[in-house]
Structure formats: C-alpha cells, structure tokens
Amino acid sequence: MDHQWLRRRFASLTTAHVADACIRAHVPVRCAPAPMSAVTPGSRLAGRVLPARHVGSVDVFLEAFEGATHGDVLVVDNGGRLDEACVGDLVALEAQAAGLEGIVIWGLHRDTADIRAAGLPVFSLGTLPTGPQRLADRPLDALESAAVGEWTVSREDLALGDDDGVLFVPAERAEEIFTTAETIRGTEHRQAERIRAGATLRHQVRFDTYLTRREQTPAFTFRDHLRDGGAAIEE
Template sequence: MLKRFTELSTPLIADACVRLGEPLRAAPAGILPVLPGRRLAGRVLPVRHYGSVDVFLEAFTTHAGAGDVLVIDNGGRRDEACVGDLAVLEAGAAGLAGVVIWGLHRDTPELVEIGLPVFSYGALAPGPVRLDPRGPEALRTARFGEHLVSAVDAVFADDDGVLFVAADRVDAVLETAEGISRTERDQARRIRAGETLRDQTRFEEYLELRGRDPEYTFRRHLRRIGGAIEE
C-alpha cells in the first residue's frame, strides 16, 4: 500500500473516492507531518488516549501488525502533547509505519532524528497531567474529527493532510487514483507545451452545452471527454 502511495498523493486519493462514490473521510485541516515531505499509508491501529502511555504499549503488544499506522484519538486537544520520542521509538520497534495524532506531539528534534512519520496538529511542551477513566473502546476505535475509524480502515497521509479509506476498497481507490494521476500528468505536460487547459477540456464546447442544458456540469463534461481536474 505504501509503495503504491509513494507515487500518489492524498488529493488523488480524495478525487478517487469521489469518482468511485466512496465516503470522503478527511481528517480536520491542520494535521501535518513533523518532517515535511513524509508520506504514510497503512492499516489503522486505533487507540484512544486517556492520559497515559500504557494504552499505546498495550496496542503494540496485543493488536499491532507490521506496517500498521497508530491512529491516536486525543480529542483534538491543544492543551497537551500525548506523544513524544519514546512512544514513537517504541512504535518503530513494534514494526509500525508511523503515527497519526488527533492532537499534539512533543520532542520535535528527537522525532525528526528518529524519522518515523508522525502527523499531528503541531508541537507543545507539556504532556498530559490528567488520567481519565478508560472506556471499553480504547483499543477498538478512534475518533478523528467527525470520523470513527478502526482496524477495518486504512489511512493515507502526506503534506496535504490525512484521509481514511475502508480497507476492502483500498485497491479500487488506488487503481482509480493512479488513472487520475496519469491523466493529470499528461494534462500538465500539454499545458507546459503550450496547449491550454481550456483547450484540453474543450471549455468553449462545455459553455455551449451548458447554455443548452443548465444541468450539464463541468464534472459531467470532464467524465464525457476523459479529462481530470476536479475528480
């Protein structure tokens, strides 16, 4: 999954979901990699954080598989960092591909040195001082913004953000994203060669057809002529 994603991007994954009619499950804006340019893809290893690192260690011991991505639900909190260098080192030792946090991290220089992809809202020095009661869903599901994810989901992340896709639809989404990517690369090449996007998408023809039929959308037009820019 990660190997195929290295040639793609989250915008392409999002467009593929739209084209296939898959739910578009994007993390809230602002979740970015600690080290710009890093990409991440893998099965979701969900964890809900209650103030202690023990829930991460239990997930690594009882639920983790090689290449999984630790997806941490810290409620989007901005008043504490829930992951630091030791937790990330341990994630790497457990064979995980990376960490995605609905919240904050700390120990930024150490995380950069470790190199395992970590995505979060950003850095904050204080760790948690609370210890909340642990719920029964601690290792089963994670809330990430408005979305609920679990081990039946995959996660994709890069500089443009984070997306979740049902694991059994990943192959179809990746195949569609690859097709969109090929089309867009060809369109970019042709623009650089002097053929405008308006010419490529037969935009004047689109305006004429829309004038005849107000229900004729640009997205429908692109699908008819085989173009790509919106999805």
C-alpha cells in the same frame, strides 16, 4: 493485507489522487481535518490503522504495540485537544521499535526535534511543550476504534498520509481505489505535460465550447461538459 504491497501501490500516488478515486468509487472521503500535518515535511505513510484512545496515560499506546503487526499506523484519539501533547519522542521511538509505519494524532505532539531525528512519520494538529496533567477513566474499547475529526476508524481501515494531509480508506476497497487513483494520476500527468508543452488546460477541456453552451443553457454545469467529453475525473 501485505504491507509491502500497500507501500508499493501508494508510492506513486498522493492522497489527492486517492481522495478523487474515493469519490469515483462512491466511498466516503474521510480526510483528517485540515490542521493535521506532518511533523517532518515530506513525510509519507501507508498502513493499517492501529487505534488507541488516549485518556492521559502512555500505557494505552504500549498495550496497542503489544498487538501491532509490522507496518501498522498508530492512530491516537485525544479528542482533538489543544491543551496537552499526548505523544512525545519515547512513544515515537517505541512505535518505531515495534515496526510501525508511523503515527497519526488527533491531538498534539511534543519533542519535535527528537521525533524528527528518529525519522518515524508523525502527523498531528501541532505541538505544545506540556504533556497530560489529567487521568480520565479508560473506556473498555480504547483499542478498538479512534476518532479523527468527524470520522471513526478501526483495524478495518488504512491510513494514508503525505504533504496534503491524512486520508482513511476501507482496507477491503483498497485494490479498487488504488487502481482508480492510478488512472486519475495518469490522466492528470498527461494533462500537466500538455500544459508544459503549450496546450493550456482551457484548450484541452474545450472551455470555449463550454462557455458557449452555458450561455445557451445556464443550468449546464462545467461538470456536465466534462462528463459529455468523458473527462470528469472524479466520476
């Protein structure tokens, strides 16, 4: 997949648009847990997953960079540990030198000021001054997959990140998902413009009609109402 194509398609979207598109496409919505956020607010990233499972030593990242392609996103699996930072400024700089798009850490980072100065998008669970003080056995498949929360991702996945967090989508479904996300974005933008012009969302979705119908049929849901009007964005 061409990295410039990916960046161009994601440029006008948000992870929220893509998450809604996944629902409509019946693709699992694989969000990183809510604490995952950008080291520098406003950061965005979009690239193919470059997985690495950390066991206490930086060499796994250096080896991952050896096999990286331009625009990859290093996804670090440190088991969600909150007792050590596993990525610092040197790893971020090395990732940048290798042509990576950014880093997603299922764990903590450190050297926040230097990472921000480098300008590489980095997402993590937070920061801690101390690095690893242990060295576990490295699994043979340390560079084949990475866990982020309840999800396991690999080279077959894309990582997308913005101010709402990080989302993973299967690369083979990217075209379909982005096209659907663009449709959702267009609908939401039109709705927002109409609200600013004085047409409330309640008016746009005929909310009074829904309340009347629900009073008559208590089991009738708001999504049923939107579906009847062709306005159920997530479907």
